[in-house]
Amino acid sequence: MKRIALFLLTNIAVVAVLGITASLLGVNRFLTANGLNLGALLGFAFIMGFGGAIISLLMSKPMAKMSMGVRIINQPSNADEAWIVGVVQRFAQQAGIGMPEVGIYEGEPNAFATGAFKNSALVAVSTGLLQGMTREEVEAVIGHEVAHVANGDMVTMTLIQGVMNTFVVFLSRVIGYAVDSFLRRGDSESSGPGIGYYVTTIVLDILLGFVAAIIVAWFSRQREFRADAGAAQLMGSSVPMQHALARLGGMHPGEMPKEMAAMGIAGGIGKLFSTHPPIEERIAALQARG
16 A cells, blocks of 8 residues: 555646646746647646656655655564575565665555666565565565566556556646636637636646546556465465455554544545555455455
8 A cells, every 4th residue: 555655646636736736837838829729738737647656766766765764674683684685685586676775664554666677676564564474474575575576567557647647637628618708708808728727727727637547546456366376386385365364454554543544444435545455345356266
């Protein structure tokens, strides 16, 4: 979850900065004296949408290291670190990818993989995971993360996010132009976009952004099932991954601040924004594999 959350947050920030910069520099040339230039708008939306997603992807590894406080294991200092590096190396060879960087960070039970390229990724595990799981379970979790890298999930999510961003930028401005034209009908003296355009565009950027987030989260959930299956293949059995998921389901994550409790994704509409399927569904999918 941390891998996708970091990517999404970075993407939102980058798109916002690109949008503000474009407005300040006056590059929004799709609004002309003759009306809306749909071709120019689509080009602008494409650059904005995929530009933000690609920049987020390229920034994903350094951002993860910085925000999560990941300590890279360049030279194992003890037997546990040597074992973790050995497991990642073995799985990377099995999966046919380059050796990822391996790191450890302080935190609740979790792990993530990130990076723009299969052969220069990062796999990191938390101290909580190492302390709360057996070695076989940790091995299965590492296999899950290596499978994410081998499947090219970060690139896939980037493409999906780029498409969603493009549609959000394009549709919000088309609708904004239509609303503005309706509000200013009969006013032939006004030139350029009016307040109706700007307000509608901002509101729709937010609303359509939520819809896009739901779609991206759905794709992310499908990636998780595939990574679980990949871990089972790397381990030679689905049982260790089932045990790891069951163990994770019994662990208690850090308590959310009271003011944020209502934003939890445990139930209701929050499930639509969850990047991971319920653990019970993931275990059932593994059991169905046999």
